[in-house]
Amino acid sequence: MSTVSTYCALRPQPIESCGSLSESVRIFSFCAMLVFSFVPVLVYINLSQIFLLMLCAVASCCYLVRLEADIFVAFLLIFLIAVTQAIGISHSLAATKNYLTPFLFLTSLVIGPVVMLLARSYPPARLSRLMPRIINWVLSFLVIECVSRLIFSPYMPATAETDLTDSFYLYKASLFFYDSNFVGIEILCLLAIMFAFKETIERKRWLLAYMLLFATLSRASIAAGICQLVVYKLWRWRVWTFFGLLAGQTLVVIKLFISFMQGSDAIHDIDGSFSSKFFILSLMTEIYHRADITQKLFGIGVGNLFNLASIFAHNIVATFVLELGIVGSLLFAFYVWILARKCPVAIYLLILPMAVNGFSLVSTSMPYFFVALGLLAALRGSPRDGTAVLGNGTESAISRKDRYGQNQRTFAGIQRRSLC
Secondary structure, eight states: OOOOOOSOOOOOOOOOOOSSHHHHHHHHHHHHHHHHTTSOSSTTOGGGHHHHHHHHHHHHHTTTTOOOHHHHHHHHHHHHHHHHHHHHHHTOOOSSOOOHHHHHHHHHHHHHHHHHHHHHTSOHHHHHHHHHHHHHHHHHHHHHHHHHHHHHGGGSHHHHTSOOTTSGGGGSOOSSOSSHHHHHHHHHHHHHHHHHTGGGSOHHHHHHHHHHHHHTTOHHHHHHHHHHHHHHHTGGGHHHHHHHHHHHHHHHHHHHHHHHHTTOHHHHHHOHHHHHHHHHHHHHHHHHHHOOHHHHHHOSOTTOHHHHHSSOOOSHHHIIIIIIHHHHHHHHHHHHHHHHTTOHHHIIIIIHHHHHHHTTOOOSOOHHHHHHHHHHHTOOOOTTTSOOOSOTTOOOTTTOBOTTSOBHHHHHHHHHHHHO
16 A cells, blocks of 8 residues: 655754855744744734734745746735635624734735745755754644643633533643644644655654644544544545545535434534534524625625624634635635645645534634645655655756755756857
């Protein structure tokens, strides 16, 4: 059975010193975005993403005249999504409008192509030495988060004010995240990166990552992590596995939703969190039927369902249908496709777990998802199975480097111009 062919099997070695100020800025921005997309800069303050936006702006200035077509299209799509969000918010019937969450959403979107741009500028050997260090830093933070959550969660405001006696919900809030479901999504994104650089990751790091995933007590994230591992193990049949898992989840959700609408007590008896997902779906159908054509096309703005119905979207379907609208959802899907279309690892080991986990919880402000998407999008597969990540002599035209670090495609273009 063929599994994912992975990155160059190189042990971590010292990183070469930077040769210029521009290169120093790029490597600092690249490492900072990788780390701080997973590690909150400020506890409980989403405005820490402004720091990431500043890094994106600084890094982009190094490439003002070298934007490639797919990255330019990604930035164009971000602009169009911003326009749809502005139209949706302006036509929302909510008494108060939420402008912060759409801003954070757009900030997260910018991270993807910028990380992709930075990752493409480094040779594969350098990335294979850099990523284990980044992964170790993120795992260290996740260990701190897990320990602090298990110790302090019963005393956090999110749990202390509710009656959760003898319930695993007592251990869902931490000093860094309001809900451990977000930690689960973050670990799924980290695991996708670890799969891409598998040969550089020690076995104990894999064990630690999966222990942290189960310690989140997030059923959706654990299920998504299992699906992710199943797809990896059945990589030869990844397409069938991908569609099989999505079809199975869809059928189960539809059947349970029908039972919920018919007043079945079985779903209500599981727990309030599980049944709330179906309540949101039922609320979504009611709001959508009352919406006008503009709201159906452009949505009401991400994060604005709470101002309209006093409940957050949570569910990926409700987010797309109500908050992004038809046009926004199509633009977002096209954005993801532009970045992930040439990297099977991103499609099957990152997007699939997000879709599986999305029924329980999805957030539009997820820098860790977009930084993982951008990083994986910069990687290309080998001719053997279409999944190797820039290694074993199968580097892509975009990422190949000559002995002097010059991008081969750019160098060839210079040569052609000099002959004219």
